[in-house]
Amino acid sequence: MRVRLSSSAAAWGGALLLAVAACAGPAEPSGGATGAAGAAAGSSGSARATSSSPATPSTATAAHAHGTSATPKASPTRTPLRAGERFLTLRVPAAYRPSPPSTGTDDYRCFLLDPRLSRDAMVTGVDVLPGNPKVVHHVILFRVPPAQVARAQALDAAQPGQGWTCFGGSGVEGQGDSLDAAPWLGAWAPGGGERVLAKDIGMPLEKGSRVVMQVHYNLLAGRGPDTTAARLRLAPADGSRKTLQTVLLPAPVELPCRLGHTGPLCNREASVADVTKRFGTIAGVTGNFLNMICKGVGPSPTQRCTRPVTEKATIRAVAGHMHLLGRSISITVNRGRPDERRVLDIPVWDFDDQGSRAVTPAVHVKPGDTLTVECRHDQALRDVLPAFAGQPERYVVWGEGTTDEMCLGIVMVTRP
Structure with a gap:
């Protein structure tokens, strides 16, 4: 599944990769968004790759569906080490107190961590341990190859304190x-x-x-210090494992204000300018770029994007990512064709359960096939979710804050 970009679009594609990387977390099948990817079914949980009919939660149940319930979820069961595996824990050297670098309530911070490997290894599992779950919105671990370590060290040294501000991706060159x-x-x-x-x-x-550990802090619940860590499960790089890769399927978000609601940010240009002010130029141009490559349909609660498959691959797991205004998300192979197969269907989006789903049996795709991600958002959720209390209605576009929105399909594949 290789995306071919023209020379002019390649730079946009690189910028978009950095932007979408900021808020997407592929995961294992059972539970929330943790782990590099949700691979095939295994000891870590049951598979969920459903094709159920879409459903619309009522406003009364929306708060629970979007993670505002006071009842905590049960902790996932830990899997014992398998033959040849070992654990390696990476953590920030000292507590970090998040603070937005500009307006808003979101701080993206990247921390450079050294696994001190004496030989090549394969990562076979990840356990992210959020130090302060009240403020940690998401965590992504980026691989930094040896050729790019100096660049990462320069970014780290350029800002006072530990780490650096990193809206979008890590900012390290060579990320793709x-x-x-x-x-x-x-x-x-x-x-x-x-x-x-x-x-x-x-x-x-x-x-x-x-390893760059990017932490997105949302400070609506406070500004307490954080000591997030990550425990990697490592195995020897002996050639016995296939390489798992992550494919991103972003689609536009063009959610207009509701009828009868007005305000300065109900103007799309003003809303884009606000996103740019809070998160930088890349975030500001992402919406327009997505509309271009996805042939956007304009203002609508439902948006989709279809991309061609240009390389043989086997889909092992899938995941979706939206924020608090999300209602539903799906990923479909060959949408509208006789061999159509929906590999991800989440008819009722739950922000607090962003787990991936194993695709069983695995789906093989080839050149000529297509992948389509489709999302539905709903401005009415502003009226029931505490995160939007006191915030004016706005025209919602792609943005990196918790109260902004995204539409992102995540497809985890192996290739010949």
Whole structure:
């Protein structure tokens, strides 16, 4: 599934990769968004790749469906080490107190961590341990190959304190200029716990590599210090495992204000300017770029994007990512064709359960096939979710804050 970009679009594609990487966390099948990917079915949980009919939750149940219930979810069961595996824990050297670098309530901070590998390894599982769950919105672990370590160190040294501000991706060069090979080792979002890949797959981590841990802090619940850590499950790079790769399927978000609601940010240009002010130029141009590559339909609660498959691949797991205004999300292979297959269907979006779903049996795709992600958002959720209390209605476009929105399909594949 290789996305071919023209020379002019390649730069946009690189920028978009950085932007979409900021808030997407592929995960194992059972539970929340943790782990580099949700591989095939295995000891870590049951498979969920459903094709149920879409459903619309009532406003009365929306608060629970979007994670405002006071009842905590049960902690996922931890999987014992398998033959040849070992644990490696990476953590920030000292507590970090998040603070937005500009207006708003979101702080994206990247921390450079050294796994000190003496030989190449395969990452076979990830357990992200949020130090302060009240403020940690998501965590992504980026792989930094040896050739890019100096660049990462320069970014780290350029700002006072530990780490650096990193809206979008990590900011390290060489992270990729397309959407089909995101440099992730793992991710966490609400509802997450340890997730372990199937025995036949892993993600390479070279000797001399570093890991960037990007933490998105949302400060609506406070500004307390954080000491988030990540525990990697490592196995020898002996050639016995296939390489798992992550494909991103972003679609536009063009959610207009409701009838009868007015205000300065109900103007799309003003809303885009506000996103740009809070998160930078890349975030501001992402919406227009997505409309261009996805042939956007204009203002609508439902948006989709279809991309061609140009390379043989086997889909092992899928996940979706939206924020608090999300209602439903799906990923479909060959939408509208006789061989159509829906590999992800979440008819009632739950922000606090962003787990991936194993695709069983695995789906094989080839050149000529297509992948379609479709999302539905709903401005009415502003009236029932505490995060929007006191906030004016706005025209919602793609943005990186918790109260902004995204539409992102995540497809985890192995390739010949």
